[in-house]
Amino acid sequence: MFKKICIIGCGLIGSSLARAIKENNLSNKIVSSNRSNVVNKKVVELNIVDDSSSDTAKMVKDSDLIVIATPLSSYKVVILKIKNSLKNGSILTDVGSVKSKVIPLVQKNVPKGVSWISSHPIAGTEESGPESGFSKLFKNRWCILTPSSQAKDTDVKLLETFWKKVGSKVDIMNAKQHDYILSITSHIPHLMAYNIVNTTLKIKKKKEQDVIKYSAGGLRDFTRIAASNPIMWRDIFIQNSENASKMIDEFIANLQDLKKAIKNKDEKKLEKVFTKTKKIRKEILKAGQDIEKPDFGRK
Amino acid sequence: MFKKICIIGCGLIGSSLARAIKENNLSNKIVSSNRSNVVNKKVVELNIVDDSSSDTAKMVKDSDLIVIATPLSSYKVVILKIKNSLKNGSILTDVGSVKSKVIPLVQKNVPKGVSWISSHPIAGTEESGPESGFSKLFKNRWCILTPSSQAKDTDVKLLETFWKKVGSKVDIMNAKQHDYILSITSHIPHLMAYNIVNTTLKIKKKKEQDVIKYSAGGLRDFTRIAASNPIMWRDIFIQNSENASKMIDEFIANLQDLKKAIKNKDEKKLEKVFTKTKKIRKEILKAGQDIEKPDFGRK
Numbered sequence: 257m258f259k260k261i262c263i264i265g266c267g268l269i270g271s272s273l274a275r276a277i278k279e280n281n282l283s284n285k286i287v288s289s290n291r292s293n294v295v296n297k298k299v300v301e302l303n304i305v306d307d308s309s310s311d312t313a314k315m316v317k318d319s320d321l322i323v324i325a326t327p328l329s330s331y332k333v334v335i336l337k338i339k340n341s342l343k344n345g346s347i348l349t350d351v352g353s354v355k356s357k358v359i360p361l362v363q364k365n366v367p368k369g370v371s372w373i374s375s376h377p378i379a380g381t382e383e384s385g386p387e388s389g390f391s392k393l394f395k396n397r398w399c400i401l402t403p404s405s406q407a408k409d410t411d412v413k414l415l416e417t418f419w420k421k422v423g424s425k426v427d428i429m430n431a432k433q434h435d436y437i438l439s440i441t442s443h444i445p446h447l448m449a450y451n452i453v454n455t456t457l458k459i460k461k462k463k464e465q466d467v468i469k470y471s472a473g474g475l476r477d478f479t480r481i482a483a484s485n486p487i488m489w490r491d492i493f494i495q496n497s498e499n500a501s502k503m504i505d506e507f508i509a510n511l512q513d514l515k516k517a518i519k520n521k522d523e524k525k526l527e528k529v530f531t532k533t534k535k536i537r538k539e540i541l542k543a544g545q546d547i548e549k550p551d552f553g554r555k
Numbered sequence: 556m557f558k559k560i561c562i563i564g565c566g567l568i569g570s571s572l573a574r575a576i577k578e579n580n581l582s583n584k585i586v587s588s589n590r591s592n593v594v595n596k597k598v599v600e601l602n603i604v605d606d607s608s609s610d611t612a613k614m615v616k617d618s619d620l621i622v623i624a625t626p627l628s629s630y631k632v633v634i635l636k637i638k639n640s641l642k643n644g645s646i647l648t649d650v651g652s653v654k655s656k657v658i659p660l661v662q663k664n665v666p667k668g669v670s671w672i673s674s675h676p677i678a679g680t681e682e683s684g685p686e687s688g689f690s691k692l693f694k695n696r697w698c699i700l701t702p703s704s705q706a707k708d709t710d711v712k713l714l715e716t717f718w719k720k721v722g723s724k725v726d727i728m729n730a731k732q733h734d735y736i737l738s739i740t741s742h743i744p745h746l747m748a749y750n751i752v753n754t755t756l757k758i759k760k761k762k763e764q765d766v767i768k769y770s771a772g773g774l775r776d777f778t779r780i781a782a783s784n785p786i787m788w789r790d791i792f793i794q795n796s797e798n799a800s801k802m803i804d805e806f807i808a809n810l811q812d813l814k815k816a817i818k819n820k821d822e823k824k825l826e827k828v829f830t831k832t833k834k835i836r837k838e839i840l841k842a843g844q845d846i847e848k849p850d851f852g853r854k
Contacts, residue, residue, distance in 0.1 A: 329822075353772075378769050378771050378772045379771060380772075381849035381850040382836070382849055382850070383849045388849065392854065397771050398768055398769055398771070400769075427768070436764075437764055437765075437766070437769060438769065438772060440755055440758055440764065440766055440774070441755075441766050441769040441770055441772045441773065441774045442769070442772025442773040442774065443773075444751065444754075445751055445772075445773035445774045445776065445777055446773050447810075447813065448747050448751055448777075448810075449773075449776075449832075450813070450828060450829055450832050451806065451809055451810050451813055452743065452744055452747055452806070453832040453835055454809055454813075454828050454831065454832055455743075455802075455805055455806050455809045456739055456740075456835070457831060457832065457835060458805075458809070459739055459805070465735075465736055465739065466736075467736070467739055467740050467835075468835070468838050468839055468842050468844065469697055469726070469842060469844070470677050470697055470699075470736060470737065470740040470741070471740050471839050471842075471844045471845070472677050472678060472696050472697070472844050472845070473652075473677045473679075473737060473740045473741025473744075474740065474741040474742075474744035474745050474748075474780060475739070475740045475741065475744045476839050476844055476845045477744065477748075477776055477777075477779070477780060478744055478747075478776075479832070479835050479836045479839055479845075480776070480836060480845070480850075480851065481773060481776060482829075482832040482833070482835070482836070483832070483833045483835075483836035483837075484829075484833075486826055486829035486830045486833060487826065489825075489829050490822055490825040490826045490829055493817045493825055494817070494820045494822060494825070497817045497818060497820060500814075500817050501814055501817060501818055503754075504810060504813075504814045504817075505814075506754055506757075506758070507750060507751070507754050507810075508807055508810065508811075510750055510753055510754045510757070511746075511750050511803060511806075511807065512807075514746060514749070514750055514753075514803075515799075515800055515803045515804075518792045518793070518796045518799050518800060518803075519796060519800055521793045521796060523628075523789055523793060526788075526789040526792055526793070527785055527786065527789045529749060529753050530749055530781075530783075530785035530788050530789055531785040532753065532756060533748075533749050533752040533753055533756065533778075533781040533782070534781070534782045534783075534785060536752055536755070536756060536766075536767070536778050536781070536782075537681070537778045537779060537781070537782035538782075539767045540767055540770050540775050540778055543767050543768060543770075545767065545768070545770045545771050545775055546770070546771070546775045546778075546779070546853070547853050547854075550680035550681055550682045550687065551680040551681065551779075552779065552851040552852070552853050553851070553852060553853065554845070554846050554851050554852065555691065555846075
């Protein structure tokens with residue numbers, strides 16, 4: 257499908273993508289660039305990529321597809337490093353979780369003959385680093401494409417086919433809509449998990465309570481999400497701060513409403529809310545977006 | 556271990572306990588009582604119990620161990636039904652998630668020769684009903700015992716051994732401490748999940764957004780918890796309303812703090828909080844309270 261692909265940043269997502277590319281024979285050659293030479297050595301040793309170096313411009317040279325898979329806060333440094341090495345006719349993409357601010361930032365540094373098409377594969381685990389990646393990460397997950405104004409239609413089609421070949425389903429969306437919907441389905445849930453765990457840690461410290469022992473009552477689910485990559489999530493909230501702030505307000509208003517019902521022992525209201533929320537789980541299972549086994553199949 | 560055990564309410568917890576009792580040969584006879592005759596028929600057909608009837612007093616008769624496994628709001632009705640059928644020297648327990656109010660309520664109706672020792676096995680899934688139960692539900696999970704003032708020490712020891720035989724680890728705690736710690740490790744996480752899903756549903760309705768498709772970004776984890784038994788959770792928040800209200804306030808204060816950091820693009824603060832929360836996951840895994848595989852082992 258491609259002659260050479262370069263992945264910049266072999267973390268969980270980057271290394272999973274590299275593995276999926278190899279497994280599906282989507283490129284003759286696949287290389288990566290990482291700041292750390294320990295990582296560059298490791299990804300070659302593990303046969304995740306064919307070559308890897310901290311010299312990003314060198315790795316990018318002659319690539320048909322370049323994937324930025326580093327934290328959002330590094331995009332500016334990355335694009336300035338590679339802009340003069342991007343091959344005419346190549347496709348530049350990323351895997352970032354927020355779009356509105358980074359798309360124009362990259363756009364203004366990309367040569368005319370390069371199609372800059374932002375990608376967001378909605379997939380991940382709480383683990384980080386090249387060793388945590390696996391080739392099936394994108395299977396059955398949605399990947400949202402947000403093409404820049406300069407991207408060629410044929411390249412958008414090509415990138416769409418690429419994501420489908422690694423197992424994803426593809427949607428095309430503009431940056432504003434993307435950032436809004438992801439604040440609901442991903443960013444706010446993560447923030448709530450971070451906040452529950454943070455609140456718990458504060459209480460644990462102050463009152464010396466053993467919260468670990470009894471975490472199977474619900475807390476443990478949130479600690480999984482709150483163990484996600486801190487740098488990645490710091491950048492997401494900084495980049496999507498307006499949507500996140502608005503959603504936090506809506507969340508607090510609804511929480512105050514539930515608190516009132518709890519204080520007033522309003523059985524009807526609580527039962528109504530708790531019954532309504534049950535339905536969405538079924539829809540998610542029907543859409544194949546989670547496994548059907550109870551308790552995520554944990555035993 | 557016992558001659559006859561009666562389980563009142565064969566839902567997820569009750570039927571799992573019945574299965575575990577059979578599997579570990581902990582009683583010569585095991586019976587249950589359910590309001591619905593469809594359920595009474597089913598639990599006998601499925602060989603979960605030896606006999607079952609809606610006549611609770613009749614089922615309880617001659618039992619050495621009686622387990623109330625119905626919603627907290629039904630305890631008063633249940634205890635009034637069975638008080639005159641409780642055998643002298645028997646143990647009465649339950650599996651409820653809140654203690655402070657129900658313990659004295661039951662206590663005042665229990666004959667002197669009966670040891671009323673409240674239990675709380677911290678285990679469950681998002682499913683409900685007798686068919687969703689399984690014998691290993693309590694394995695490696697903590698069970699908290701809260702003996703009433705009248706309970707015999709030898710009976711507390713016996714009940715402790717019983718829970719250990721179905722796979723649990725046992726702690727003894729007073730009602731106040733129990734309700735406080737469980738509000739942190741279980742009740743508040745559930746309320747946050749309900750609130751996220753409820754907020755999402757409101758937005759979905761108003762803005763016609765497809766939140767199902769992109770739920771793998773985090774939301775789906777919360778929908779699992781928000782699919783738990785609505786009646787059970789309604790009762791928990793009514794019964795533990797004071798602790799829950801206080802915790803909601805702490806949660807909102809911390810959330811406002813995070814919102815401020817997001818609005819001010821305070822990278823340091825966000826990174827600090829998100830890094831701190833990562834550690835607790837490791838402690839939970841070390842304590843054997845969740846499975847070690849990333850993403851709960853989902854694939």
